Amino acid sequence: MALAYHKKIDSSTSFAIWKIEESADELLAQLQLKEHEKSYLDSLISGKRNMHWLSTRVLLRKMMDTDEYIDCRVDEDGKPYLTNFPHFISLSHSYDYAAVMVSKNKSVGIDIELVKNKIERIASKFMSVDEMQFIDENQRIEHLYVCWCAKEAIYKLHGKKNVSFIENIKLKPFAYEGEGSFAAKLELGTIKREFNVHYERFDGYMIGFVSDDINEE
Template structure:
């Protein structure tokens, strides 16, 4: 499994992307799974979903540089966490890639998506009219994916149910680049926060957004 991207985001946080080229059998051979995990993967009804699940766990193992068992579970809000570890984590996957972000200091969120034109048909579901009026978003497929990945990364960073993309996360005007960042205002129960989200487009047509900040 080639790690195609591995970056220290800051002194405490790391982001890595893995291109999935292995078979299910090859990935299973590299993991130590307990019965509750075997039960989970036996419930998957298609191969890609299983490959995504296995690849994020293998990438976690490589990023933590351990051969020991890693117990990755999900809390009641669906946020992943590591049992008996002080690392905060975020997981994402899309088609041929898996992305993982870890941090000892910050809450993190990452999202990777294969860029497709069909996002234009749902843009009004996750963007306000004010956001859609921004020329770098509007009817621009890549700009729409930057906005989607940014909002998804923020949602994962927050890690609690109830946050709505269109109502609670507001993308401020930004300059669209192949790699850049944007600021977003987030309406949280404790008040409004402004977060910086970094993003980049891969050479083979994926968009990725990520955020690391105090919760």
């Protein structure tokens, strides 16, 4: 497993991207797993799901830089959390890469996706009519992926299942530039939250990430 990219957001928050190159056994050798984790791993179909689960946990261990056991669990809505460390985390994976975002003091969300033309077919399922109006036709695929990663990152930060990407997560118009940030908001019942979402293009992939309060340089 090779560190492909590491970005420090502020003194308490960072994310990293790793290229998955090892076998499952090589990844397992780097982890301290309890019986409940081994049972869950055994329940996964061997292949990408297995490798993605292992690789995000190995990367999390690297980022936490500890010899202690890391008890990483998921809640009833599927949001990962640590029981024995105070840090907030977010995990993502796509094909040959794993992504982990960690913060000591704020909720975070990250998404990584391999950029493929197929996003055209599902755009209407996560983009509102108004949002489709600001998509750059000359960079349509990349622009759509930024929007997807942004909404997915906000969804992960919020950590609840009852969220519609179209109705509840709304993006302000922005121009696609390969790397940048833009405003977005989550509106769900009495919840009204505003975010500054960041994105970057990386080796054929798109990365979107957000925190409750990302400090700008």
